[in-house]
Amino acid sequence: MSSPLLSINHLSIAFRQGNSEQRVVDDLSLTVEAGETLALVGESGSGKSVTALSVMRLLPSPPVVWPQGEILFEGKDLLRADERTLQRLRGNRMAMIFQEPMVSLNPLHTLEKQLYEVLSLHRGMRREAARAEMLSCLDRVGIRNARARLVDYPHQLSGGERQRVMIAMALLTQPDLLIADEPTTALDVTVQAQILTLLKELKRELNMGLLFITHNLNIVRQLADSVSVMQKGKGVEHGRCDRLFAAPQHPYTRQLIDAEPTGRPAPVDLSQPVLLQVNQLQVAFAVKRGLLRRSTHQYQALKNLSFSLRPGESLGLVGESGSGKSTTGLALLRLIASQGEIHFAGQPLQKLSRRQMLPWRPRLQVVFQDPNSSLNPRLNVVQIIEEGLQVHRPALTAQQREAQVIQVMQEVGLDPATRHRYPAEFSGGQRQRIAIARALILQPELVILDEPTSSLDRSVQKQILQLLKKLQQEHRLAYIFISHDLQVVRSLCHQVVVLRQGEVVEQGDCAAVFAAPQQEYTRQLLTLAQTAD
Structure with missing residues (x-):
């Protein structure tokens, strides 16, 4: 044998x-x-x-x-x-798809240069033939408008798009053995299904072994x-x-x-006044091309989004990569320019200057997708968590700040005795708890959670979801939960908004939309999620 x-x-x-x-x-x-x-x-x-x-x-x-x-x-x-x-x-x-594409891709080189390097070194292809092969592979992994994207740099891609480029680079060599380390972590269900189908096809075509x-x-x-x-x-x-x-x-x-996500969110007190009211929110970016990077046209990243949110209520934003989910979060935090109305606790925020926004910052906090990149590796846990207090509560003494750090660490399930350690000394789930503690220490009323569990394994994910539900009930927190994991959204959210290429496809009560979706795109997302189940 x-x-x-x-x-x-x-x-x-x-x-x-x-x-x-x-x-x-x-x-x-x-x-x-x-x-x-x-x-x-x-x-x-x-x-x-x-x-x-x-x-x-x-x-x-x-x-x-x-x-x-x-x-x-x-x-x-x-x-x-x-x-x-x-x-x-x-x-x-042998080829490998690494877990973190932003670390693996060279930020100084265009996609074309990095893809061509693979084909030149490993298959000896000349540029014209290589270009056709690159475009074909990028198309197969789901990069839209691949020809125009070849001149882009990694930072100009979404997280899901960067992961698809990494997958394309590995597949270009047509290896006998492919090692894929969490290659679909940052991908939504539609692209995930596309990538899995592609891997199955290549496995058959090349008789390729796959360590997944x-x-x-x-x-x-x-x-x-x-x-x-x-x-x-x-x-x-x-x-x-x-x-x-x-x-x-x-x-x-x-x-x-x-350890699969289960359960439903606690009921919302509808007698409470609306905390966040958003009307006709729009975001557009200037598209720059050419050697001098001149603006050629406007790309509409988000169109006419409206919703309201009460204390203790969660809104899920779902859709493919590039659908406008993270853009919405940044616009609500006033970190990027937008049009429309944003009313928080009855105050219109849209026309406030940077200085005028400062008193509102503690009340709106964010937990980012990747704790590895959102936590400063040179600061210990005390320094990371208390940073917001130093900015927004300057009257507190060092002892008072540390006492609050100890309290919030206990609240999120972290041992305060570890507070002088650095992020690298913690697991992924513990680092995400640190990020949650950093947001909570300012006692916010609204927390925007941008894919906070996508990089976590299921057992740790379940712990984080239970923690978020507990904190929501204790503090009447409102959540905007950005995710491509529909199981997680179903478990945590009261409302859901389905986005596609910046447009609202469907929105409403989460349980009702998931039970009887009205739009074909929503049905497609749910079908793919159920297939994954």
Whole structure:
């Protein structure tokens, strides 16, 4: 019998910390056959990404202690291969889609230059042939108007678009083995379905092996042939996908399966006055082209959005990447220019100057999508959380600020004893709790949550949603919840607005819209979400 495409045998990896070692992968074994998809699942910190990086031999040494065990690619041991052998394999035979596209893409180069570099180095293609291949691949991964986007830089793309470019770069090489580390985390359900269909097609066409790392078990059900479950560096369960979901054997596997978002939000007190009233909100951006970056026309990012929100009420904004969800949040915070009316607590905010907005800032707070980039890595937790107090409550003493930090950390489920640590010393779920604490310490009335759970595994996501519901009931917080995860929106929100290319497709009571959507686009989103379920 021929050997598997990839075989990991008794792999152990440790990180050196001072004079001690911390084992992050412990005696792990798994195989990936040609034409097979193996899903590697588990919570943040379970060792999934470290395993993937070890296959590509991309782990730094030190602080990584040289791994023990074997990683065999078509029978050849990668752990003991020389650098020339690895260079021939990377990109040509093995490719990887990394988790964070903004870190992986070069901010100084256009998409065309970065994509062409892949085709030139690994397939020896000349520019004209390469250009046709680039456009075809970008179109397949769902980049609209691909020809015009080739001259764009990574910062000009949405998070979902950057992830699709990363996927295109990996697929251009037509690898035998593709390692995909959370490749659909930032994608909405429509693009997610498109990418999964594309991966299935390429797997058949190229007889490609796929090692798919994810915390989203719905995707695993759709895509995987086999599943390996990791917990604290160990492989705790392995089996065929259908059997594992039908009859999980390990308690940890059952815990992951049971961690899907459930429940409904608490009822809203309709006797309360409206906190936020938005009428005909519009946002337009100047589109700049050419060497001198001159404005050529206006792009209407948001058109005529209207809604009202009471204390203790949640509004969900859903739609594809580029539909105007995050733009809406920034406009409501008065961080970008917009037209229309924004009334908060009876006060029109739209015409206030930057200085006049300052007293209102503590009452409107935001929790961003990625805590890794929204938390300053050079500040410890006390400094991060108290920063708003220093700006908006300058009369407080250092002792008073620290006392409030301790109180809010306890409120969001963080140990105050860890307050002098830095963000890198916390898990993804803990970092998101830090971001929530930073917003809450100013005692806001409205919190805008921009994809706050998309980068979290399901068990941590469930904890954060329970925390948000608890805080909402205790403080009568109003939420604007931006998400592409319809399960999460259903669990948290009272109202929902469906956006597509800046226009409101449908809006109303969340339960009613989800039960009987009136528009075809909403039905399509719900169908795709139910397929993922």
